[in-house]
Amino acid sequence: MKKKEARITIKDIAKALNLSAATISRVLSNHPAISESTKKIVNDKVKEMGFSLDPIASSFRSKKTKSIGVVCPRIDIDFHSKVISGIEEYAYKQGYQITIFQSHDSYIKETEIVQMLENSLAAGVIICPGLETKRYEHLKKLGKSNIPLVLYDRTSEQLKASKVIINDFEASYNATVHLIQQGCKNLAHIAGNQNVDIFKSRLAGFKKALEQYKLPFQEQFVKETKNLTYEEGKEAAEALLLNTPIPDGIVCANDYTAAAALKVFRNNGIAIPGKAAIIGFSNYPISSILEPQISTIDDSAYEMGLVAAKILIQQIEDKEMQVLDYQEIIIKTKLIVRGSSDRKQN
Amino acid sequence: MKKKEARITIKDIAKALNLSAATISRVLSNHPAISESTKKIVNDKVKEMGFSLDPIASSFRSKKTKSIGVVCPRIDIDFHSKVISGIEEYAYKQGYQITIFQSHDSYIKETEIVQMLENSLAAGVIICPGLETKRYEHLKKLGKSNIPLVLYDRTSEQLKASKVIINDFEASYNATVHLIQQGCKNLAHIAGNQNVDIFKSRLAGFKKALEQYKLPFQEQFVKETKNLTYEEGKEAAEALLLNTPIPDGIVCANDYTAAAALKVFRNNGIAIPGKAAIIGFSNYPISSILEPQISTIDDSAYEMGLVAAKILIQQIEDKEMQVLDYQEIIIKTKLIVRGSSDRKQN
DNA sequence: TTTTTTAGTGCAAATGTTTGCATGATTTTT
DNA sequence: AAAAATCATGCAAACATTTGCACTAAAAAA
Incomplete structure (x- = not known):
């Protein structure tokens, strides 16, 4: 009568195949020391049972998440929504999720948000600092916690971090x-x-x-x-x-x-x-x-988001190799001549 | 020499105060069976040491998260960005984070996203289904997993779930x-x-x-x-x-x-x-x-988001009480008469 | 005073995954 | 044929928190 609708775990797969949980885990993370044959067996079973890793347990153990924090002044501004759209698109393809916050240009709220992102072990942070932001300690702290950071649009010389801007x-x-x-x-x-x-x-x-x-x-x-x-x-x-x-x-x-x-x-x-x-x-x-x-x-707001996500994820994944050098990318803008300035047309 | 820049845990607080970790945990979650005096002592120490709970460990153990999945066709559409802005605003105040996805009106991608949200134990989901979406099994599955759901803008009779729409x-x-x-x-x-x-x-x-x-x-x-x-x-x-x-x-x-x-x-x-x-x-x-x-x-896009977040969070927090009845909220629209139709003015 | 209730706290297990180290089997080298 | 190296897998600990149950001490009831 008791319907224990429990989640399928790595152990269930292991039991079903007479293997250890460790092996299943290794297959799932493509560990090199696993034979092709067991890889196949495991992968088949995983599909058969419709299993997938519990991302929370995984994050808990590995101290890594797949979630990128995005902080902007407001979402409902054309520019930012386009940037975010670009970020989401690229991040999703790479298996990351994006968590969005609005600072409403408040310095206090911005620091609060960044603190929380640090606390929740964000894989990385993309931010457009608010108008009130003159000090960057909150962002520097991220660096100390080894969380990659990319600034977009509004940046600062004060801060050593990757930046995506237009000229x-x-x-x-x-x-x-x-x-x-x-x-x-x-x-x-x-x-x-x-x-x-x-x-x-x-x-x-x-x-x-x-x-x-x-x-x-x-x-x-x-x-x-x-x-x-x-x-x-x-x-x-x-x-x-x-x-x-x-x-x-x-x-x-x-x-x-x-x-x-x-x-x-x-x-x-x-x-x-x-x-x-x-x-x-x-x-x-x-x-x-x-x-x-x-x-x-x-x-090129959309492209800006795309590029921001790209260099952030690059930094996240290269982190182990300690090649944390900062990039500053300048997105090309395009002059669009239309009726309000084109005198030759008229 | 070894700088073990390790996270402060609940145990550190416990040790510093000669209490058990359990007590600290209970203080932090406002458990009724804790005396006011120890509450104060603990809270003070928590502040002093700048401690905060590890949300991942917390989610892992409690099987609950504070993250709301938001799925819309595209972020960079005025309407959706306003709705999302409203959602973020309300959710943030209530201590929830929002994770955003774009379906680009693809049914396949939408099911993928929803599946992933289910998998990652989202606290709840707010969705505007894509144009291609005719079947709602993926959303029904959420209900079975006990994840509250709110639809906005585009809804369906087929689905028993809370809805926020305009008339x-x-x-x-x-x-x-x-x-x-x-x-x-x-x-x-x-x-x-x-x-x-x-x-x-x-x-x-x-x-x-x-x-x-x-x-x-x-x-x-x-x-x-x-x-x-x-x-x-x-x-x-x-x-x-x-x-x-x-x-x-x-x-x-x-x-x-x-x-x-x-x-x-x-x-x-x-x-x-x-x-x-x-x-x-x-x-x-x-x-x-x-x-x-x-x-x-x-x-009233912004308000729509606000309301969607509100009824979702209400459902999330009332879940234990099993009062899962569905609401359908109709947001008031407003006729705005301007020059293009106002003949009396001219 | 003795018993019962209540309040406040601690113990320890449990959560699902990852990973360093160990182990056994197989292959290669000597 | 023995020794060494390589390969594939298993063992078990660790991660930070929550929670059912047990326990003690104090308060209330008998």
């Missing part, structure tokens, strides 16, 4: 040059939070291009926003309209602000791209749907 | 009625894949409204798409233009197709909302950025 400086430079080549003379920039490296770089790339082409740089042509929202973009664009001359080209740090600028300028009778050209950043879905479509920089 | 029928009905009240007489529908229940319901809601208001329903005014992409939306809208009369109102099954319809109709000289009113579904970011802004149905 924001160059991408922004290229975007600016593109506008210059379209004939823009009075360029403006709607910038992201200047406490964040990548947004600093985007501003720097913008400046560099102006300098290179001997165009004047003026402070009032740069409007910083906190979160690059559509609303903030509108305010920034409206502020830009107060300048004389009104800018004839705007390099925006993302597509929402670009969309906002497009709207505000148009509503004020400024033809796009005729009187002012606009380029965004990130290639969000909206950028190809607006009329005119918004030129932008494709940030 | 697509009603939402679509309301959207249609709204257009009718704006004076539309020849209504069209750009539909989603009719193998999927929710898209069937949206079509049904559309039909119901026509019927109710005694407007004729014609097959050629309904265009089904496979994935509701922007491109498909354009094709559908172009096809609608071939009808006579040309529709003066379009209820779209999502915002991308609505955006496409808006563009196509405008490009053909049909004023929006004057000559044709358009309403989308889901309240994607684009819908509030396009000009005119697109009316839509807010699907």
Whole structure:
């Protein structure tokens, strides 16, 4: 009457085949010192009985897990969800699972999460640090616990760890040059939070291009926003309209602000791209749907996730060999020229 | 010389306090039969030594984990990333972690994932089944293994399990009625894949409204798409233009197709909302950025995730009490009227 | 006072897998 | 043919925690 619906264990297989549990374990982990014949016998039986290892027991004994912690500010941001999608795809193929956390840009929560990941023996961690994060002790600690780490998007010089980034400086430079080549003379920039490296770089790339082409740089042509929202973009664009001359080209740090600028300028009778050209950043879905479509920089978010997972797993699996050297990978961005900046078309 | 950087265990605490490991364990799990005084002593020592339980050992022994499996078709879809965000937020607060998988709408992969979750003793599973999924044995098996399950968005009558959905029928009905009240007489529908229940319901809601208001329903005014992409939306809208009369109102099954319809109709000289009113579904970011802004149905994705996590965790924790009754929760949607359908404004 | 109950703690087993070492069998070398 | 080397497998411990049961001491009931 008692239905002991117990899990099939390695011992059951062993008993069924008159072998020891050790042998079964070795077959399952492809130990070299096992003969081909027993390998076959065991594998057949394993299939027959529908057995699979208990990952928890396995982790418990080996002190290794197959779970990668991913920490990002928010999941429901286009960029991050694409990165995560890339991570998941690669990790799954390699037999890893990903556990996801949102820091909501809170330093406290971020340290909490990282601590917990360390505690639960994560195989590795992929993180995009939050805006508040200025100190990196929590991440350094991971290293001491021998847990590989990869940073993406937002990184820091302070930290010796692998990084996957795009070259924001160059991408922004290229975007600016593109506008210059379209004939823009009075360029403006709607910038992201200047406490964040990548947004600093985007501003720097913008400046560099102006300098290179001997165009004047003026402070009032740069409007910083906190979160690059559509609303903030509108305010920034409206502020830009107060300048004389009104800018004839705007390099925006993302597509929402670009969309906002497009709207505000148009509503004020400024033809796009005729009187002012606009380029965004990130290639969000909206950028190809607006009329005119918004030129932008494709940030290859999905690929970024893929690469992050790849170098992390590489580090996890090479750990025994102690070849822990850090890589910094720069993902290629692509300038996408569309209606909002392409004057030749019109 | 040998730096045994070993983990602090429950035994270390026990030894330091001349107590048994059992007592420490009981303190940590708030066992009632422990005196307040020892509770305090232990907790203090735990803090002092910076100890925390090894979650793996704990899971191993107790056969319980704190990890919730989340399976969705793709992470990088606005809707899903919002749902996941809601799940993460609630789960984290309750001390659970979420492990995420993408099925890419493949039935095989979905069963694989579910099998693995079963195998790794997930505390519970939240899933949005893929398009290919017609059979639900893999999910039923979860129930047999006593793993609570919550479905979201796409569900099935076939399966006894908790569900979190929006009332697509009603939402679509309301959207249609709204257009009718704006004076539309020849209504069209750009539909989603009719193998999927929710898209069937949206079509049904559309039909119901026509019927109710005694407007004729014609097959050629309904265009089904496979994935509701922007491109498909354009094709559908172009096809609608071939009808006579040309529709003066379009209820779209999502915002991308609505955006496409808006563009196509405008490009053909049909004023929006004057000559044709358009309403989308889901309240994607684009819908509030396009000009005119697109009316839509807010699907409360974030809230959906929150609720899904809530009822799942409730089931997980009530499991011992065997009160496994299934809930079906219908999240309220909200009609958002904007420029694309609001004729009074213009 | 004696018995019964209750409260608080300890003992020890059990969980499923991995792995260092030992062992026995076979093959190779001398 | 003996010794050495190699191969394939088994033994048993170890991992950190939880939990049923037992036990002691104190409190309550008799």
